[in-house]
Amino acid sequence: MKIGTLGAGLCGLAAAHTLNGAAECTIFEKYDTAGGCMASKTYGSYRLETLYHHCFSGDSVLFALLEELGLKDDLLWLKGSTGYYAKGKLEPVTTPSEILKWSALTLPQKARLALFVLSARSFDADALDSITASSYLKEKVGDGVYKAFFAPLLRSKFGPKADSVSAAWLMSRVAIRSDRGTEGERLGYLKGGWHRLTDAFCALLTQKGCTIKTGCPVTSIAYEDGKWLINGEAFDAVISTIPPQELGKICKTPHALQCPKVPYQGAACLTMGLKKDPAKGIYWTNMGEESPYGAVVVHTNFAPFEWYGEHVAYLTSYFTGSVPENLKERMITDFTRRFGLERSDITHADLYIEQLAGPVFETGYKKRIPPLTLGPRFYSAGMFSEENYPERSMEGSLKAGIRAAEQLLSDIREETKGETKAEPKEETTEA
Numbered sequence: 114m115k116i117g118t119l120g121a122g123l124c125g126l127a128a129a130h131t132l133n134g135a136a137e138c139t140i141f142e143k144y145d146t147a148g149g150c151m152a153s154k155t156y157g158s159y160r161l162e163t164l165y166h167h168c169f170s171g172d173s174v175l176f177a178l179l180e181e182l183g184l185k186d187d188l189l190w191l192k193g194s195t196g197y198y199a200k201g202k203l204e205p206v207t208t209p210s211e212i213l214k215w216s217a218l219t220l221p222q223k224a225r226l227a228l229f230v231l232s233a234r235s236f237d238a239d240a241l242d243s244i245t246a247s248s249y250l251k252e253k254v255g256d257g258v259y260k261a262f263f264a265p266l267l268r269s270k271f272g273p274k275a276d277s278v279s280a281a282w283l284m285s286r287v288a289i290r291s292d293r294g295t296e297g298e299r300l301g302y303l304k305g306g307w308h309r310l311t312d313a314f315c316a317l318l319t320q321k322g323c324t325i326k327t328g329c330p331v332t333s334i335a336y337e338d339g340k341w342l343i344n345g346e347a348f349d350a351v352i353s354t355i356p357p358q359e360l361g362k363i364c365k366t367p368h369a370l371q372c373p374k375v376p377y378q379g380a381a382c383l384t385m386g387l388k389k390d391p392a393k394g395i396y397w398t399n400m401g402e403e404s405p406y407g408a409v410v411v412h413t414n415f416a417p418f419e420w421y422g423e424h425v426a427y428l429t430s431y432f433t434g435s436v437p438e439n440l441k442e443r444m445i446t447d448f449t450r451r452f453g454l455e456r457s458d459i460t461h462a463d464l465y466i467e468q469l470a471g472p473v474f475e476t477g478y479k480k481r482i483p484p485l486t487l488g489p490r491f492y493s494a495g496m497f498s499e500e501n502y503p504e505r506s507m508e509g510s511l512k513a514g515i516r517a518a519e520q521l522l523s524d525i526r527e528e529t530k531g532e533t534k535a536e537p538k539e540e541t542t543e544a
């Protein structure tokens with residue numbers, strides 16, 4: 114049995130891992146490295162994720178994988194301090210005393226916000242799927258807190274789509290980020306970087322006979338005589354982990370496959386080496402003002418500075434459609450001005466663009482989650498799958514890949530059972 118997998122992100126790797134031993138697996142990856150959204154790049158003497166990544170305390174599938182790869186002991190729980198930038202100043206908002214001093218909200222507004230955050234510990238995602246985050250927030254925390262705190266965050270994360278995002282997404286986001294003690298939240302990071310996970314995962318798969326073809330975009334899929342042809346090569350089954358609308362473009366058999374359209378957005382992330390810490394020791398600063406980036410993520414205020422030998426920061430932004438013009442320059446100009454740096458404090462700056470960085474969970478998404486099975490022995494899973502709803506994560510993509518492979522194996526078992534049952538019948542007839 115030959116199985117082709119599209120995409121060497123966590124979902125594709127997890128699918129191949131689950132199929133291990135039961136099938137001969139080939140993974141096609143368009144980029145030169147595996148890892149997808151979690152892939153890393155070399156910057157001088159260190160490797161770093163092109164898009165900031167940390168994990169959360171409930172990521173049990175990820176932990177099991179790290180255990181299997183011999184990396185579990187290297188998972189560190191680091192302090193994820195937070196800040197908020199508004200009215201020209203950066204304020205820390207990690208500890209209760211910092212939140213009390215925070216000037217963006219009045220005391221009653223802070224109390225309302227705190228109660229709202231507590232309510233996120235149990236919420237009904239199904240019921241909130243059809244309500245917009247903005248209307249829900251206005252009702253729960255009032256216009257003042259909405260305008261001063263949430264509106265800029267929603268705008269920076271979803272741009273023009275900010276008003277259509279569901280309250281289910283919002284509450285899952287609040288819930289995941291509110292798992293914190295008095296010293297703030299603890300977030301998981303792999304000693305040395307997540308590339309160690311991707312490298313070890315790929316090495317294990319290769320050792321077990323899986324072929325990983327990097328630098329190999331899939332440009333055509335066709336169905337002929339019961340076989341799937343991926344770039345002309347025949348396979349018995351396919352697991353696609355690429356965005357469904359991309360799949361629709363390369364699929365030459367539109368009648369056999371229904372590829373749903375999922376609203377996606379792009380991510381633009383500037384990775385910089387810096388001579389100074391721009392954020393007073395804070396890891397994650399949300400921008401409460403209009404700026405070309407929504408957050409400043411100072412990686413070396415999270416992972417130890419010694420691993421890198423310089424301060425490392427990301428400026429993050431999301432976009433819909435095309436990348437805003439002259440974005441890198443606008444980001445740098447704005448960042449140096451607001452955070453008191455000279456251009457010469459930036460030792461390197463690399464703008465990474467991912468056009469399809471993830472689905473936008475607009476209202477009603479739950480009912481539109483694409484099906485797992487798109488055609489005969491053809492499965493589709495990834496950031497758009499139910500495991501990643503209402504918020505995508507490494508954990509969700511691992512689970513989605515595992516479920517796709519399990520479904521494939523189960524379907525094959527059913528087919529084989531049917532054949533085995535049919536055989537004695539034929540023999541009886543012949544006899």
Ligand SMILES: Cc1cc2nc3c(=O)[nH]c(=O)nc-3n(C[C@H](O)[C@H](O)[C@H](O)COP(=O)(O)OP(=O)(O)OC[C@H]3O[C@@H](n4cnc5c(N)ncnc54)[C@H](O)[C@@H]3O)c2cc1C
Nearest residue numbers: 120122123124143149150166167330331495496506507510
């Ligand atoms: C900015 C950002 C920050 C994030 N931070 C976190 C975080 O802190 N914690 C967390 O848990 N999650 C985080 N995530 C989410 C997490 O990265 C994803 O859920 C997960 O990595 C997605 O894995 P995937 O395999 O489903 O998809 P992808 O990683 O998108 O993998 C799909 C793969 O398919 C390949 N591909 C696409 N088209 C083709 C083609 N035609 N032919 C061959 N290959 C193709 C792509 O190159 C890619 O490698 C973040 C995501 C983003 C965008």
